[in-house]
Amino acid sequence: PTTITDELGIALANLADSATGVLTPTLRLGVTGLSRAGKTIFITALIHNLLTQGRLPGFAPLAEGRFIGAKLAEYPDATIPRFAYEQHLAALTGRPATWPESTRRISQLRIVLKYQSAKWWGGFSGPATLNLDIVDYPGEWLLDLPLLGKSFAEWSEEALARARQPGHADEAGAFLAELDKTDPLKDASDPDAERLAAAFATYLRRSREHGALSTLPPGRFLLPGDLEGSPALTFAPLPRPNQPIRGTSLYTMLENRFEAYKSQVIRPFFRDHFARLDRQVVLVDTLRALNTGPAAVADLETALTAVMACFRQGEANPLLRPFSRRIDRILFAATKADHVHHTSHDRLEAILNRLVANASKRARFAGAETRSLALAAIRATSEGTIREAGETLPTLIGTPQAGEELDGIIYDGKTEIALFPGDLPAKPDSLYEDGKPVALNFLRFTPPQRLDTNADGEVVLPHIRFDRALDYLIGDWMA
Ligand code: GDP
Numbered sequence: 001p002t003t004i005t006d007e008l009g010i011a012l013a014n015l016a017d018s019a020t021g022v023l024t025p026t027l028r029l030g031v032t033g034l035s036r037a038g039k040t041i042f043i044t045a046l047i048h049n050l051l052t053q054g055r056l057p058g059f060a061p062l063a064e065g066r067f068i069g070a071k072l073a074e075y076p077d078a079t080i081p082r083f084a085y086e087q088h089l090a091a092l093t094g095r096p097a098t099w100p101e102s103t104r105r106i107s108q109l110r111i112v113l114k115y116q117s118a119k120w121w122g123g124f125s126g127p128a129t130l131n132l133d134i135v136d137y138p139g140e141w142l143l144d145l146p147l148l149g150k151s152f153a154e155w156s157e158e159a160l161a162r163a164r165q166p167g168h169a170d171e172a173g174a175f176l177a178e179l180d181k182t183d184p185l186k187d188a189s190d191p192d193a194e195r196l197a198a199a200f201a202t203y204l205r206r207s208r209e210h211g212a213l214s215t216l217p218p219g220r221f222l223l224p225g226d227l228e229g230s231p232a233l234t235f236a237p238l239p240r241p242n243q244p245i246r247g248t249s250l251y252t253m254l255e256n257r258f259e260a261y262k263s264q265v266i267r268p269f270f271r272d273h274f275a276r277l278d279r280q281v282v283l284v285d286t287l288r289a290l291n292t293g294p295a296a297v298a299d300l301e302t303a304l305t306a307v308m309a310c311f312r313q314g315e316a317n318p319l320l321r322p323f324s325r326r327i328d329r330i331l332f333a334a335t336k337a338d339h340v341h342h343t344s345h346d347r348l349e350a351i352l353n354r355l356v357a358n359a360s361k362r363a364r365f366a367g368a369e370t371r372s373l374a375l376a377a378i379r380a381t382s383e384g385t386i387r388e389a390g391e392t393l394p395t396l397i398g399t400p401q402a403g404e405e406l407d408g409i410i411y412d413g414k415t416e417i418a419l420f421p422g423d424l425p426a427k428p429d430s431l432y433e434d435g436k437p438v439a440l441n442f443l444r445f446t447p448p449q450r451l452d453t454n455a456d457g458e459v460v461l462p463h464i465r466f467d468r469a470l471d472y473l474i475g476d477w478m479a
Pocket of ligand 1: 034042380383
């Protein structure tokens with residue numbers, strides 16, 4: 001009789017073979033979110049937990065003892081950068097442990113999962129195999145999808161209206177000044193286009209820095225990937241002239257480039273990657289938006305709603321239809337839940353729910369199921385209590401990152417502290433008093449410096465509700 005170890009060995013040996021088999025089902029999971037939302041950490045934790053069978057009581061295939069093993073495999077498309085899993089894990093498990101570099105462009109990885117089906121015929125048909133293809137891409141690029149349905153004139157009008165809002169005067173001033181100096185009807189010239197595009201990109205970047213989250217496309221202006229400096233990225237919004245527009249004008253030039261951006265940048269990304277996804281997780285740094293202020297929260301909400309507009313386009317536009325039929329589940333996840341006490345996790349979920357209410361309505365309307373979850377893919381804090389003025393307060397214990405500041409103390413990245421982070425409000429609508437966020441102390445922490453190991457000597461990554469996310473995203477494919 002074979003032992004469990006043998007079984008595992010055989011199963012793993014078979015993984016490589018079955019991976020090339022045409023009949024192996026493939027689940028394509030998109031992982032997205034705006035810059036710094038937590039994509040890199042989420043994917044690294046996802047892969048590590050599957051490879052090492054981490055502590056995932058809420059992940060049915062593992063909890064039910066049906067999960068046999070997992071293995072990384074060659075990604076079928078050799079032209080797409082590979083997700084640098086080993087590098088990222090090395091940073092997280094190094095001494096000292098550091099957070100790895102963030103997502104700047106698209107990357108992918110395939111992991112082959114072997115499991116025993118729970119269905120009645122599963123016992124007869126033997127272990128089953130699933131290819132899980134993980135596609136990591138900047139959420140900024142997703143914000144571009146609604147542009148497919150807009151003309152240059154429509155987009156310009158929206159973009160300029162936003163730039164002219166009083167709240168954006170600081171960031172947009174220089175761009176608007178450039179615009180005032182420019183007659184859109186003058187002859188097209190590259191230096192003019194470059195000058196305007198540069199001023200516009202600077203405005204977008206600064207608005208991201210100030211507001212933390214910019215909802216304004218084009219996304220490649222913030223994260224150009226390999227396209228930096230190319231004509232398809234050298235345009236800016238222009239007011240629509242009232243006089244007739246000549247084909248040789250600057251206006252026409254930028255209009256053409258906008259159209260090129262749509263057809264040569266957005267559409268291929270959409271067709272080759274996005275449209276082929278089966279499941280999507282949208283990571284949202286809800287706490288950072290709350291910390292930054294009401295404008296950032298409103299921006300975030302608009303961004304999430306805009307992203308989901310793609311689903312609606314799927315109904316109206318035959319070119320986009322494959323996508324709307326494909327993705328059947330979307331998980332909205334509030335990341336970094338370890339920055340608040342567990343008593344606030346449900347509240348964080350409620351706030352996220354409110355933020356994505358419009359977005360998920362659109363998704364459901366198009367036939368996709370959605371869920372909101374507060375999670376930490378890697379938990380950097382533990383919990384304790386302190387007594388202050390006769391009161392017992394729940395605290396977080398962790399090591400603030402070097403440079404983090406609280407109450408006038410600047411931390412060195414080595415000192416562990418206990419702090420009372422403040423409670424998230426019970427009602428998502430009472431986040432602000434007089435336009436100021438209710439007092440919350442969210443510090444950024446270093447990754448956990450001491451990690452448990454399992455029986456095989458592999459590190460175990462602590463998390464919050466990550467197993468539930470996994471179960472929702474892939475559990476049913478392994479039923
Ligand atoms: P990306 O730009 O979406 O790839 O973002 P990353 O995954 O690189 O995350 C950005 C930063 O957020 C990290 O460097 C960490 O500081 C923090 N972060 C991400 N996920 C977690 C988490 O689960 N817990 C904690 N405490 N911090 C996280």
